[in-house]
Amino acid sequence: MTEPLTQLERRVYHYMIDFLAENTYQPSIREIAKRFRIKSTKTVSDLLHALESKGYIQRDESRSRGVRLLGFAAAGHTQPVPYYGRIHAGEPRLLPENRKYFITIDRRFVPNEDVFFLKIKGDSMVGRGVFDGDFVMVSPSARAKDGDMIAARLGEEATVKTLTHRGATIVLEPANPTDRAIEIAPSQDFGVLGVVCGVFRPFYEQEPPASFPEEEPQAISS
Numbered sequence: 001m002t003e004p005l006t007q008l009e010r011r012v013y014h015y016m017i018d019f020l021a022e023n024t025y026q027p028s029i030r031e032i033a034k035r036f037r038i039k040s041t042k043t044v045s046d047l048l049h050a051l052e053s054k055g056y057i058q059r060d061e062s063r064s065r066g067v068r069l070l071g072f073a074a075a076g077h078t079q080p081v082p083y084y085g086r087i088h089a090g091e092p093r094l095l096p097e098n099r100k101y102f103i104t105i106d107r108r109f110v111p112n113e114d115v116f117f118l119k120i121k122g123d124s125m126v127g128r129g130v131f132d133g134d135f136v137m138v139s140p141s142a143r144a145k146d147g148d149m150i151a152a153r154l155g156e157e158a159t160v161k162t163l164t165h166r167g168a169t170i171v172l173e174p175a176n177p178t179d180r181a182i183e184i185a186p187s188q189d190f191g192v193l194g195v196v197c198g199v200f201r202p203f204y205e206q207e208p209p210a211s212f213p214e215e216e217p218q219a220i221s222s
Contacts, residue, residue, distance in 0.1 A: 005050075005051075005054065005056070006050075008036070008047065009047060009050055009051060009054075011036070012032060012036065012044075012047050012048075012051070013051055013056055013057075015027070015032070015035060015036075016032075016057070016067065016069060017069060019031075020069065025065055026065040026066075026067045026069075027065070028065055029041050029044045029045060029048070032044045032047075032048075048067065055070065056069070056070060057069055057070060058070060077106065077107045077108070078104050078105060078106055078107055079104065079105065079107045079110045079113075080102035080103070080104045081102060081103050081104070081105060081110065081115055081116060081117055081137065082094075082099045082101075082102055082116045082117065083099070083100050083101055083102065083103055083116070083117040083118070083119070083135065084098050084099050084100065084116055084117070084118060085098055085099075085100045085119070086098040086156075087153050087156060087157070087158040087193065093153060093191065093193060094116060103117055103135065103200070105200075109137075109198060110137075111139055111142070111197050112139060112141050112142075114139070114140050114141050115137050115138060115139050115140075115194075115197065116137070116138055116140075116194075117135045117136065117137055117138070117200070118135070118136055118138060118151055118158060118160070118193075119133070119134070119135050119136075120132060120133065120134045120135070120136060120160060121133075123176060124160075124161070124174035124175065124176045124179040125149065125160055125161070125162075125174065125175045125176065126175060126176050127174075127175030127176055127177075128149055128162070128175040129199065130149070130160060130175075130196075130199055131201065133201070133202075133205075134199050134200065134201045135199070135200040135201075135202070136151065136160060136196045136198070136199055136200075137196065137197050137198035137199070137200070138151045138193055138194040138195070138196055138197070139194045139195050139196075139197045140193060140194035141194070142194060142195040142197065143195075144163050144192050144194075144195050145163070146163060146164050146165055147162065147163070147164070148162070148163050148195050148196075149161070149162055149163075149195070149196040150162075150163045150172075150192055150193070150194065150195055150196060151192075151193040151194055151195075151196060152172060152190065152191065152192055152193060153189075153190065153191040153192075153193055154182075154188070154189065154190055155189045158193060159172065159182075160196060161173055161174060161181075161182065162174075162175060163192070166183075169183055169184065170183075170184040170190070171183050171184070172184070
C-alpha cells in the first residue's frame with residue numbers, strides 16, 4: 001500500500017497537479033518554495049524526494065522542471081462548470097462575485113454551455129434521489145415543463161422542487177411527504193433558474209485550495 005503523504009506533501013502534490021494543468025509544464029523548485037514560503041530550496045528538494053519515494057512522481061534532477069506526475073494525463077473532453085453559492089434577486093441572477101469555483105466534469109454529461117452547479121441543503125427532494133449536500137447541475141436554457149425538477153428563485157433564496165401547475169397557479173412540489181408544496185402568488189418575486197439536468201453526490205469532500213474563499217458557501221434549500 002502506498003505510504004500516506006504528510007499534510008505539506010499533499011499540498012505540494014496537489015499544487016503540482018494544478019500548476020501542470022494550468023501551465024502545461026511543472027513548477028520549478030524556486031516556484032514551489034515561493035508558493036509555500038519555504039526559505040530553503042533543499043527543503044523543497046527533500047519534499048520532492050519524499051513524493052518520489054512514495055510513488056507519486058518521478059524526477060530528472062538534471063532538469064530544472066524535471067518532474068513527471070505518475071498516472072497523470074491532461075484531461076481532454078472535459079468542461080469546467082461554475083458553482084454558485086448565492087443567487088442574486090435581480091438580473092442577472094448569477095453574478096461573478098457569487099461564483100465560488102469551477103467543477104470540471106466529462107463533457108458528455110454537459111447538455112449545453114450555460115449550465116451551472118448549486119449545492120442542496122435539506123431533504124425535501126429525497127423522493128427524487130436528491131439529498132442534503134448534493135450538487136445539482138442546472139440548465140437555464142432548457143424549457144421547464146410540468147414534472148421537471150427545477151431550480152427556482154424566491155426573492156434571494158433558491159430552491160429545488162418539481163414544477164407543476166394547478167390551473168393558472170404555479171406550484172413547487174417537494175418529493176418528501178413531510179414537506180408542503182409552495183404556491184406562487186402573482187405578486188411574488190419568483191423566477192425559474194433552470195431545469196435540473198444532473199446530480200453529483202460526493203461521499204468525501206476535501207477542503208478547497210487556499211486560492212478558494214475560506215467561508216462556507218450558502219447552500220440552496222430543497
